[in-house]
Amino acid sequence: MGLRFRFRGIPFVATVVVVGVGIALGNWQVRRAGEKVAIAAQLHERGMQAPIVLGGGGGVRQDDRVGSRAHPTYRRIQVTGEFVRSWPVFLDNRPHAGRAGFYLAMPFRIAGSDRHVLVLRGWLPRDPREYGRLPEYATPQGTTTVEGVVVDKAGHVMQLGTAAALKPGTIVQNLEVMDVARASGLRLEPFFVQQTGPQVAGDPIVRDWPAPDTGIDKHRGYAVQWYALAAMAALFFVITGFRSGRKQVE
Template identity: 60%
Template structure:
C-alpha cells in the first residue's frame, strides 16, 4: 500500500487561520505573564521600602503599591460605600472617605476597610466609627480599588452613596475637594472598637495561569498542523502491488 499526500485548499486555509490565532494568543499570554512578573518584582521592592510620608505637596507622586504614612483628619461628610465587595464569602462594602492632610489644603481618598452587609438589609448603611481629631494612618497607595460589573446606570455620587465603582475624579467633582490622584488602602491604626476589616486582597499576578493559557494556545496551533498533515494522507488508488514472481 502506498500513501500519497493530497493537498486540500479549504482545510489548508482553516489550518493557517487556527495556527495564526493560536500563536498570536499564545504570544499575548506570554506578554501578560511577563507584565505580571514585573508587577510581582515591583510589589516586593516597594513593600521593603520605608513608608513615604505624604505632605500634600508636589512631591507626593503616585507610586502604586508604595507604603505611605499621612497625618490628618477624616472628613465624614462625604463617605462612599463600594458595593459588591465580598470578604470570606460574606457580602459587604469598602468604606471610602476623604482625609484632610494636616498642614496642607489637600485631601486624599482613604479606603478605610471592609464592612459586612447585614442579612436582609440591602440598601441600609452599615455601622462604623470614625476617629475624631487628627490621626496618623498608614496604608498602601493604589491608583484604583478594582472594578466590578456595573448593572445599569450608576446613581449620582452623593454623601453615603452606595456604588459599584468609583474614581478619584468622580469624588473630586461631586465633593469639590482638591484630592490627590490616588487612593490609600489603610492598614493601620486599628482602634479598639474599630469594626473595619483591613485584610486587603493582594493584587492577583496569575503568572502561572497566563503561562498555562499560552501553552494551550501553542498546543492548539501544533495540533491543527498535525491534524492537517495526518488527514491529508490517502491511499494511492493508482498504485498497484507488483505480483509475486512464480
C-alpha cells in the same frame, strides 16, 4: 503494506496558517506573561521601600511631594491628618469571606495643608435583613496617622442601573477620586490610600485586602492553549494525510 502520505495543497495551506497564527499568538502571550512578571517584581520592590510620609510635620522630600510621579501604585504611605467624617461613601457589591458588604471610602485631610487623600478604610458587612441599611463603624476623632498602600483604583464591578448622585453616605458601585472631588469640593490627590494595619478589637472594619492580580497565570494558560491549537492542527494534517493515502492504495 507500507504507509503512504497523500499531500493535499489546500489543507496544507490552511494548516500552515493555523499553525502560524497559533505560534504567533502563543509567543505574544508568553511575552505578556514576561511583562507581568516584571511588573510583579516591581510591585514587590515598591512594597519593600520605605513609606512615603505626608503631613507628619517633619517635612516631605521633594521626590515624595503630594501629586508627584513619586507616588507609584502599591507604594507604602503614611499620612497624618484628620478624617472628614461628614463624607463617607460606600462601595457596594464587595463580598468578603462569602458575605455581602461594602468598602468604606472617606476623605482624609493631610495635616498642615488643604489637600486630602481618599482613604479606603476597609470592608463592612451588609445587613442581610435590610438591604439599604448602612453599617455602623467608628471613626477616629482629631489628628491621627493612617498607614496604607497607594492604589489607583478602588476596584471595578459591573454597573447595574444608573449611578446615584454622589453625596455623603451614598451607596455606589464604582468610585473615582475626581467624582468625589467634584461633589465634595475637596482638593483630593489623584489616588486612593488602601488602609492597612492590624484588626482593632471591637472594630467591625476588616482590612483583609485581596492581593493584586497581575494575570501572569492567565497569560501562560492562554499561551498553552494557542500552542496546543497549533500542534493539533499540524497533527490533524499529518493523520488525515496518511489516512487519505491508505484509502487511495486500497
